[in-house]
Amino acid sequence: MKKHEFKDLLNPETVALIGSTSRNRFYFLRSLVSAGFRGAVYPVNPKVRSAFGYKFYSSLLDVPDDVDLVISEVPARVTPKIMEECVRKEVKGVVVFASGFSESGTEEGIRLEKEIVKIARDGGVRIIGPNCLGIYHPEHGLAFRPDLPRDPGPVGFVSQSGGHAINFALIGKVTGLRFSTVVSFGNGCDVDAAEILDYLADDPKTRVIAVYVEGVRDGRRFFNSLKRAAAEKPVVVWKGGRTDSGSRAAASHTGSLAGSPRIWDSMIRQCNAIPVKTFYELVDTVLAFIFCPRVEGRQVGLVSISGGSGVVNSDYCSEVGLEVPQLSESARKKLSGAVQNVGTSVANPIDLAGSFMSPIAVKTVFETLKEESGVDSIIFELAVQYPSFYADFIEDPTLSTAFYNMLIEECREAGKVKPVLIAIPQVAYEDAQRYVRDLFVQAKLPVFPSVERAATALANIINYYMKTVQRK
Amino acid sequence: MKKHEFKDLLNPETVALIGSTSRNRFYFLRSLVSAGFRGAVYPVNPKVRSAFGYKFYSSLLDVPDDVDLVISEVPARVTPKIMEECVRKEVKGVVVFASGFSESGTEEGIRLEKEIVKIARDGGVRIIGPNCLGIYHPEHGLAFRPDLPRDPGPVGFVSQSGGHAINFALIGKVTGLRFSTVVSFGNGCDVDAAEILDYLADDPKTRVIAVYVEGVRDGRRFFNSLKRAAAEKPVVVWKGGRTDSGSRAAASHTGSLAGSPRIWDSMIRQCNAIPVKTFYELVDTVLAFIFCPRVEGRQVGLVSISGGSGVVNSDYCSEVGLEVPQLSESARKKLSGAVQNVGTSVANPIDLAGSFMSPIAVKTVFETLKEESGVDSIIFELAVQYPSFYADFIEDPTLSTAFYNMLIEECREAGKVKPVLIAIPQVAYEDAQRYVRDLFVQAKLPVFPSVERAATALANIINYYMKTVQRK
CATH class of the missing domain: 3.40.50.261 (Succinyl-CoA synthetase domains)
Incomplete structure (x- = not known):
């Protein structure tokens, strides 16, 4: 008897749903419909005639077609009987949703799990589960929830x-x-x-x-x-x-x-x-x-709007093993030319303060950090409570949109050379936060809800790449 | 000369704003207006005649009234002159917004800071700053931003x-x-x-x-x-x-x-x-x-909708020094009666699974945890991706509203006896997440965006209370 592999279960031409009921509004059936499953679906439940335009069958054995995958929603104690039908029907695999098996710790549950494994092994049917949701494989239209x-x-x-x-x-x-x-x-x-x-x-x-x-x-x-x-x-x-x-x-x-x-x-x-x-x-x-692109150095360029953020963002980065190096003399000179206001810092962390929304300042920052050899990656803290507030303040909403579009372009360009991670912390201005985050996400940029979280993720990938020899 | 205390600056009858300009849209003036400052406001700028209905004065010395507090937006190098005027005007204190003082590390900045301190000390005027925003004191209508x-x-x-x-x-x-x-x-x-x-x-x-x-x-x-x-x-x-x-x-x-x-x-x-x-x-x-009310024990009752959440939530709690004790025999018996579905756990963590939206189950959980002597506090993970999805799924939005209202009532009642912390993690369903969070916030319940964050905060307050003798 052929031993099916897990991968054989991923591209079924036919799926049977056993125990699909109105009680849970045909959950798995609706999940497959939502995911756009392209094969044939045969729901089985002797008490239902049809739902969602699908004819129901009284038993798996009545399905007038070969069945590749079964998704079983029946309770644990009925599962062995279903497994036997699956063997007779020569299905490749069964997702067993029910709980009440070995995880229950009861004698009955442990016995039931042993029993279904034996039936499956003897009969050449694979089991995913029990006590599980099974497979989400969007390419083939398999899903375990209708909202994925x-x-x-x-x-x-x-x-x-x-x-x-x-x-x-x-x-x-x-x-x-x-x-x-x-x-x-x-x-x-x-x-x-x-x-x-x-x-x-x-x-x-x-x-x-x-x-x-x-x-x-x-x-x-x-x-x-x-x-x-x-x-x-x-x-x-x-x-x-x-x-x-x-x-x-x-x-x-x-x-x-x-x-x-x-x-x-x-x-x-x-x-x-x-x-x-x-x-x-x-x-x-x-x-x-x-x-993010591959990165093999721990030195990060930190950009924010406030000096206080620069301080704690440096702390967060250092605490996860990143370094916040002072920028070179020439980089600092270049930045000083573009970041006009007193009270800002251009040494790294870069604290833009009043120049936060200046396109020249932002472009210069990205250009400088992109070229600076001692900087391996960039974390940009996008504090939407400033541009959004300011756009309200001067009653010009187009200002912030123009700013964000410019920023996305800069992040994208720099992101081709070095990782650029964007942190949009939650403070207030939640509509703006979400709107701006979605703009960056649509631009396929990595957005995090805090600098701590960005720094932790960055440190994790750097540790990995620095240990891993580059494959050809 | 009277040495003013910090508290003398908090309830000014008159505030003068020096250097308020159209360039930043009269930021501090607008902040005071927004905060509803009830005293008199005198903006000073020789280049402006009026804004927001306020007459501007050419100099602080022209203000025809005593001035308690000055908010100065002029640059660092002009600040000593302003300080001298403040002394002559006998103001109590000055908020110095400008940067470019000792934090700049320049000789000039360090000298300027020494100079303003000397003028202030000699003249009996207090300084908040420099390089700061100053005071937000909503009761008296002082604010450093218009959106607080x-x-x-x-x-x-x-x-x-x-x-x-x-x-x-x-x-x-x-x-x-x-x-x-x-x-x-x-x-x-x-x-x-x-x-x-x-x-x-x-x-x-x-x-x-x-x-x-x-x-x-x-x-x-x-x-x-x-x-x-x-x-x-x-x-x-x-x-x-x-x-x-x-x-x-x-x-x-x-x-x-x-x-x-x-x-x-x-x-x-x-x-x-x-x-x-x-x-x-x-x-x-x-x-x-x-x-949260005072709490002097580390044992937490954990409630969630999923077994996997129960596992990791227990990890998070243990890692910050909380304990997740097994519930007593009688508590478990009581819970088993109300939480019907197989696959749930009632030992603590409590994993409600299919009973998540059952009012009887939820009420029984809170009643039991409230009474259980071995439980000092409760963390409830409210995974809105379930009730919100389910309400959509069965096309009955009233269902989730009823559920949330019931839950708020239970949290409130239990919260009178023991801390109840609600975690509403961000997954998807962001509209629902925010809507539900706001419901709980309005009910004056402590809401956190993850169980880790709730557990960390809880551990911090427990450590404090357990070290602190209760005051009468």
Whole structure:
């Protein structure tokens, strides 16, 4: 019997949805419709005749077509019966949404999980899950929620948690990240993180891999896969259950043994993957990888509107291992010519103060930092509370639009040479903040909600590139 | 000659604005008008006849009235002349906005600063600044920007940086914080952080004091004032220039010698003040002090919608020194009755999953956590991407409104007994996020944009209260 690979499940021609009900408004059916799934969809539920224009079948065995992938929403105790039908129907794989298996810690749950694994192994059917959301693969129109972006992109995400898989896929709408493949694999009783990593390592559409993992059954296999993947492309790993209480929560969430955080951390580093500690650090680091060029030096040029910001932004950068070097004599001279006001600093950090909205000053800053050999990257703090307020103040809204467009152009040009990270902190002026952020995101520039977060992401990618030999 | 105290400058009956020009659209004049200053305002500029309905005077000496406070916008080199006029006019104090004094590092700047200090000392006039924005005191209608909240509140902020003073005052609009007194004092050549701290320590309208400081001239005096203030009320201290590059930036920003960060940190702790490392940690910690009751235990009840969130939220809490205890047998039994779905956890963290929007489940959770003796506080992660999505999904927007109103009521009730911190993370659904956040802020509940930030703030206030003997 053919052993299907995880990748065989990603491009199904036919999907059957088992247990799709009106109770949850045909959640998975609607997800596939929203994602624009191009193959055939066969919903199965003996109590429903049709929904969304789809005829329902009483049983999987009644579906008058071959079925590649099954998405099962039936409860845990009914799942073995469904698995047997899947074997008879010769489906390639099943996403098992239900929880109540080994993660419940009950004898019954553990027995049920063993039973479905046995049926699947004997019958040549793969399982994703149980206790998971399954696959978001926008290119093929597979999705586990109806509100995810339809267009694909270069980010792969392997997540033991469905909640984190949803959140990361959704945050793409805000950050500009798009996905090749996102998999929520839950208890991972069959298809596990290692196998998905193997796939993403080889997938030419995936440029950066993110991982959320609580625990693995076969540590050696996971770390082999992680090492191989990290040799191909950046792999950012967020380990859940790093503390005693987190581990305890992980055990009841996905039945995982979380393991020692120190061992995990050192293994992740040995694999040359990048460990992160929070959801936002995961998102930010992936964002920096996707939207910044390769960078192999720690020296950052810092630009802001206020002296106080310059001070604390220097602190934030230094604390994550970046350096804020004094600029060369010639650079400072050049900047002094363009940044007129007293009270500004041009030594780095650069504090533009009253010259913040001067096109000459901003252009000179980018030109100077782009050319300065002692500066490897640029963090620009865009404090919208100044230009937006000022445009209101002088009653000329076109002023700020012109300023932002000019700034985007400068960031784009400089961004071809060195990483340019834009921080738009939240203070007030939230409409402006979002409007301006969206302008930058549309221009495919990496935007962060604070300089701390930009600096942390930048330090992560620099650490990676400085350890990694450039591939040809 | 009377030595005026800082507090004498806060309630002026007359303010003169020197150097108010159309070039910056009469910034300070507009700020006073916006803040509703109730006394008399006399703008001085020989080149302007009137603006905003105010007659301009050619010189301070022409003003036909006593002047309590002067706000000077003239350049550094003209400031000594203005100071002399202030002495002749017997004003109590002058806010010197101009930079180009000692912070410039130039001989000229250092000389000018010495000169204005001498004139002021000899003549009995106090200086705030130079290189500063001065005073925001909403109760008396003083403000350094026209877009700050007009209503006063219980937060005092002493800031060496004008930018941070603006940002903190502005972020009140979003977080619900309001201010008694905010002072940006820049180089602090006369009125310094210590004197403002002394005032805020005694001010009955100030319940919590925030401090941003880069360096102080008289360390012993500053720490005496800090210690005295911290004995009266919580004082949260953000030290800028904690790193070499941050110190260098501080030197050119406010001419401050930043000093060893380790010594600062231990001195702040010795004073029983609370050291923080970022702007947002400052804001969050003040928010927790203002909107949470006193708490003297580290055990937190964690509620979220997803198992994965429960795991990482437990990690975040543990990493900042909180504990996530298992709930008692009876609490778990009670919760199991209300939280129906399989796949949820009721042990703590509580993962509501499908019961997230069930009023019975939510009410039972709050009732149980409120009564559970082993739980000292509650962090509720409100993932608006679920209720908002679900309300769209079932096409019933009233559903989410009803849910949020119910939740606010529960948080309010429980918040009377134990701190309840609400985290509304940013994922997508930004309109909903903001709408819901504003509902909670209006209900005077402490809202944070992530569980990490809520947990950090909570840990800070717990550390403070557990070290502090309760005052009668």
